[in-house]
Amino acid sequence: MYAQKPLTAYKLPEKQWQETAQPQKNMNFGKCRDHTRRVESQTLSHLVRLRADILRSSHSEQQIREYYQTLYAAWGPQHWWPARARFEVIVGTYLTQNTSWNNVEAALRNLRGANVLSVHAIRKIPVAELERLIRPAGYFRQKAARLKTFVAFLDRQYGGSLSRMFHRPTEKLREELLQLNGVGPETADSILLYGGQREVFVVDAYARRLLARHGILPENTAYEEVRSLMERALSAATAILPSAVPMQPLPAHEPSPVSSLRRSPVAQIYNDGHGLIVAVGKRFCLKSKPHCDGCPLQKFLP
Numbered sequence: 001m002y003a004q005k006p007l008t009a010y011k012l013p014e015k016q017w018q019e020t021a022q023p024q025k026n027m028n029f030g031k032c033r034d035h036t037r038r039v040e041s042q043t044l045s046h047l048v049r050l051r052a053d054i055l056r057s058s059h060s061e062q063q064i065r066e067y068y069q070t071l072y073a074a075w076g077p078q079h080w081w082p083a084r085a086r087f088e089v090i091v092g093t094y095l096t097q098n099t100s101w102n103n104v105e106a107a108l109r110n111l112r113g114a115n116v117l118s119v120h121a122i123r124k125i126p127v128a129e130l131e132r133l134i135r136p137a138g139y140f141r142q143k144a145a146r147l148k149t150f151v152a153f154l155d156r157q158y159g160g161s162l163s164r165m166f167h168r169p170t171e172k173l174r175e176e177l178l179q180l181n182g183v184g185p186e187t188a189d190s191i192l193l194y195g196g197q198r199e200v201f202v203v204d205a206y207a208r209r210l211l212a213r214h215g216i217l218p219e220n221t222a223y224e225e226v227r228s229l230m231e232r233a234l235s236a237a238t239a240i241l242p243s244a245v246p247m248q249p250l251p252a253h254e255p256s257p258v259s260s261l262r263r264s265p266v267a268q269i270y271n272d273g274h275g276l277i278v279a280v281g282k283r284f285c286l287k288s289k290p291h292c293d294g295c296p297l298q299k300f301l302p
């Protein structure tokens with residue numbers, strides 16, 4: 001049995017009881033009904049808008065999958081990243097900021113020639129010497145300092161071990177990388193996808209331009225929004241069979257020890273997807289003017 005609560009415990013003070021029991025003098029029930037109808041109609045139009053957004057988004061995802069499949073069927077795998085080791089990928093992601101890949105290759109050749117393309121060597125090399133070696137990649141002072149910052153981070157957090165670093169869960173590692181000087185989302189995601197074989201799509205200017213010119217997303221859309229769309233689209237892309245023969249093979253690079261590393265099917269599609277978009281951007285979808293004639297994506301133009 002529950003203990004009975006004495007009735008007095010429920011007793012309201014006299015004044016409060018009167019206020020509760022009596023209808024409010026100025027209460028307007030018509031106004032309440034109007035308000036309810038207004039809320040219902042707002043909710044309904046919100047749901048209609050939400051449904052339209054979902055339909056538009058799933059249509060965009062389907063378009064992106066078709067672009068990927070068309071490009072892959074035309075050109076085949078692009079074999080990114082052209083590097084012998086994961087640390088070389090990381091150095092490359094810093095060096096490629098605001099410059100062309102040819103310049104990056106020249107700087108990497110210098111580093112390789114001086115035998116300093118390793119965590120240990122970058123830790124030891126005097127900054128002035130590092131600046132001299134990476135000079136062809138431009139912004140050499142800034143980039144040398146950022147490489148030193150990365151190695152200091154690796155030493156502090158992971159005892160200098162890339163393997164330990166890449167054992168960190170993707171989102172947590174991404175957050176840490178984004179805290180480093182000179183690491184924006186594109187650099188962090190390049191390190192994760194190409195260095196760590198993580199399922200993270202890299203959004204760059206080529207992808208933004210392509211999506212904008214095909215009426216999918218404006219070019220200034222926030223990075224995370226573009227990444228989310230690309231990941232939703234490509235993670236559901238049908239895997240292309242390795243035996244599929246491209247019509248006109250156009251590999252950006254020869255297979256390298258890093259491009260041949262094992263990765264999940266989704267990470268492989270992100271890898272190829274990004275590489276193929278870069279290839280379109282460099283060959284056809286130029287910043288100054290698109291050359292749509294001959295571009296495999298021409299048939300998808302709005």
Ligand code: SF4
Nearest residue numbers: 285290292295297298
């Ligand atoms: S070049 Fe033309 S067809 Fe090709 S991706 Fe750019 S806008 Fe599309």
